[in-house]
Amino acid sequence: MNPFAQHPVIEDYNLIKRYFREYETSHSKNRMQDFRKFARMIQDAGYQVAFDFVGSVNFGQADTNSDVDFVLYLACEKSYRGECDETHCRTRHQIENLLIRTLIREYVVRPYEIQVVDCLNLNLLDAELERGDAMSPALFRFAFYRSICRCVNARVLKPYLNRLMANPPLVEGLRSELAAVFDGLNRWSPHSISFSKYKSRLEDLGVRIPDSMLEKIRSHLAFGKDHMGEGI
Numbered sequence: 607m608n609p610f611a612q613h614p615v616i617e618d619y620n621l622i623k624r625y626f627r628e629y630e631t632s633h634s635k636n637r638m639q640d641f642r643k644f645a646r647m648i649q650d651a652g653y654q655v656a657f658d659f660v661g662s663v664n665f666g667q668a669d670t671n672s673d674v675d676f677v678l679y680l681a682c683e684k685s686y687r688g689e690c691d692e693t694h695c696r697t698r699h700q701i702e703n704l705l706i707r708t709l710i711r712e713y714v715v716r717p718y719e720i721q722v723v724d725c726l727n728l729n730l731l732d733a734e735l736e737r738g739d740a741m742s743p744a745l746f747r748f749a750f751y752r753s754i755c756r757c758v759n760a761r762v763l764k765p766y767l768n769r770l771m772a773n774p775p776l777v778e779g780l781r782s783e784l785a786a787v788f789d790g791l792n793r794w795s796p797h798s799i800s801f802s803k804y805k806s807r808l809e810d811l812g813v814r815i816p817d818s819m820l821e822k823i824r825s826h827l828a829f830g831k832d833h834m835g836e837g838i
């Protein structure tokens with residue numbers, strides 16, 4: 607289930623991704639395995655958690671030195687229903703620093719860095735799905751990440767994704783937001799993929815996609831074109 611499946615840029619992105627995944631590195635496989643284990647342990651510690659990987663793990667191209675970049679899904683404490691606050695959220699601090707970083711040190715032979723590129727509060731997703739507003743930045747990011755990323759513990763996200771997909775007008779509304787964002791971008795032409803324009807459009811829409819994420823998408827699209835030509 608991919609809310610933005612039909613959009614040409616998303617299609618291209620996923621084509622490139624599938625291509626690279628056929629040549630998945632052992633480091634990528636190991637990192638996925640690590641995070642499946644971490645998800646179970648974090649869950650045993652009493653937290654709801656899921657990961658959407660971006661960058662090298664998403665593309666199956668992690669090497670020894672690759673960081674692991676991901677979107678972190680969690681339920682902020684006290685049923686807080688706003689955007690997760692990086693500096694004050696104790697749940698996020700527990701999961702990110704006390705659990706993941708500790709688990710990496712303890713269980714991984716060659717430890718690696720992690721970077722949380724975005725954090726989505728499941729309580730907020732719940733509230734926004736209830737509201738059903740296609741202008742919701744949280745819903746847009748959720749639909750976007752679920753369309754391009756690689757998930758660990760998808761089971762946690764499934765009820766939210768089901769609710770989104772069960773509301774076709776909402777999905778349609780989010781898709782037209784995406785169309786506005788990508789408007790003017792030509793398929794397969796990295797020179798025309800102006801991500802600063804993309805970014806300012808997103809900001810106009812009140813949507814914040816992290817810079818690091820935009821940079822990765824841009825570089826992967828450019829890289830894919832250089833290495834694969836137009837013919838795929």
Ligand SMILES: [Zn+2]
Nearest residue numbers: 682690691695
């Ligand atoms: Zn939080």
